Amino acid sequence: MAFRQRREKLRAILTGSGCIRPGSVYDATSIRIAEDLGFELGMFGGSVASLAVLGDPDIALITLTELAEQMRRMSRAAHLPVLVDADHGYGNALNVRRTVQELEAAGAAGLTIEDTLLPQAFGESKTQLISLEEGVGKMKAALDGRSDPSLVIIGRTGAVSITNLEDAIVRARAYEATGVDALFFTGIKSRHELEAISAATTLPIVLGGAPEEMTGLDYLISQRVRIALQGHAPFAAATQAVYETLKALREGTSPKNLKGIASAELTSRAMREAETKQRSGDFLGLKT
Structure with missing residues (x-):
């Protein structure tokens, strides 16, 4: 299957009326198993990428080259569309542009770019965000970096749990205005937060984890969530x-x-x- 077909399948999920739970994949064998079991989408998370490639925790030690090469191995092994967690794009906005180019060439169906300040700043124990302006610049660079218009670019923020709900909404609206294809949120802890974000935006939503009260597919669908992650239990198992x-x-x-x-x-x-x-x-x- 050509890479474009994989990307169009991911787009169909985002523009559809349902909500799917992707299979967490991290190498050639895991993606084949997920494909054989009928998963519609694979999720290649940054944490499992670091564990599978380096055996290190998720602290931005893995390089773009290592991430892209692992994605390339999975693309060869199976036809399952894969959404890649590209973290902060491995640097500034120009690095983000290159990240998109490399992951597109490696066969990713889509990728997420987040506004977390990575690597962790010296002397700072708490997770920080880059400025809104820098985040917008990264989203614009990501869109400029793709040569295949079917490649899915998703703007991601963890502002809900790092700063506050209002900041998350401001960032989401700004990223939406750049032309990204969907919005990815982490750190949402209540229905109130998700409903506020859904009401303030129009793009499909990808949800990175949620409390038990928010796991029902009917509810997620009503809030425009099209992809709901379930963590990376396969690697742990x-x-x-x-x-x-x-x-x-x-x-x-x-x-x-x-x-x-x-x-x-x-x-x-x-x-x-x-x-x-x-x-x-x-x-x-x-x-x-």
């Missing part, structure tokens, strides 16, 4: 599985007695073994 398996082996458990191991059939499906065997027959003359 994989980490626990690796830990338990290695611990059991270290303690002397026989490989045949290990629990929670993927079946040969699931592993074969994830690695697309049948397709490879078919190509071996077609191109190498091997009997399958």
Whole structure:
């Protein structure tokens, strides 16, 4: 599937009347599993990118090159559209423009650019935001950086929990005015906050986590939420599985007695073994 088709699928989600929960993906295997299970969209979060590539916490240590290369691997492995958390765009507005170019070339269906001050400033323990003016400049640069008009650019802010609701609304309106395709909000803790933001804006909303009272799809749809994230449990589950398996082996458990191991059939499906065997027959003359 061409990259443009993937981007058009993401656009259809944003312009549709429903709300979907994307599958958290971080490498070639996880995106194939998500695709096989029928997820409409993959979410490549900044935290899992840092963990999968570096084994480091989400403190802006991963580079644009590393992020884009991991996205490229996933684009090759599956046809599932992927929304990428591009953090702050890896620098100022000009860096944001380059970030868009690299992720577009890597096959991302869409990406988010946020207004968090990253990396963390010297001597500051609390999360900070860049100025509204700099945030607007970053959104404009992101839009200028795309060559494929179907690539989705989403403006993101965590102002609700960092400054206040009023600031979040001002920022959202300003980002909307630049021409971004959707708005991404983190830190929303109540229906009042979401409803105020929804009433003040017109673009599709992506919600990065919410309390239990806000998880019902009918309610989210009524507030124009089109994508609702559920965190990155798959990576956490994989980490626990690796830990338990290695611990059991270290303690002397026989490989045949290990629990929670993927079946040969699931592993074969994830690695697309049948397709490879078919190509071996077609191109190498091997009997399958």
